[in-house]
Amino acid sequence: MDKLITSLVKRYKTNCPYTLAERLNIHIRFADLGEHTRGIYYCKLRRRFIVINSRLDFFWQRFICAHELAHDRLHRGLNRFFLDEHSLQNTNKYERQANRFAVQLLSLNSGIIPGETLEQFFTRTGIPYEMAQYCRREDFI
Structure with missing residues (x-):
């Protein structure tokens, strides 16, 4: 992931x-996705497309864009909704990877x-502090 x-x-x-999404020809949209959905990536x-919840503040929207970009780069072709319904795969693994990618990016x-x-x-880098669990302090020294 670091090399990517x-x-x-x-x-x-x-x-x-x-900017990365734009240059990779990924269309970004903002929409009211309700209280529980922060973003969606789909083809x-x-x-x-990356759809970001318009209810979120700027920093969360930026983080969600990076998170969904991770799904494009790391998990393209995987449909989370299909995996949830029709397989025994742990989709949380993909969400953790996307969060880690977003924090590192x-x-x-x-x-x-x-x-x-x-x-x-x-705070200084504009990353929601709730995402600190997806990094190690050594990553930033």
Whole structure:
């Protein structure tokens, strides 16, 4: 996953998930997805889409864009709804991978400043602190 993120950022010269999605021809839409759905990634007629819940604040929307971008890069062709209904596969594994990808992408080249707490680091980089469980402090030193 580290190599994938590094190569994406190097190739497109940005770690902005919106810019990366645009350059990868992934269409981004915003819609009211209710209280429990933050985002969706899907393909239809060979066109790829990320739909982000418009109820979320800017930082959560940015994180969700990165998370859904991870599904495109890591899990393309997998349909979570199908897996939930028709298989015994653990879809949480894919969600954890997507969260870790998003944290690593958004924090790339932003190491922890000496004396800075993990919470301060996440605030500075604009990543929701709830996602701290998907990283290790060593990732940012």
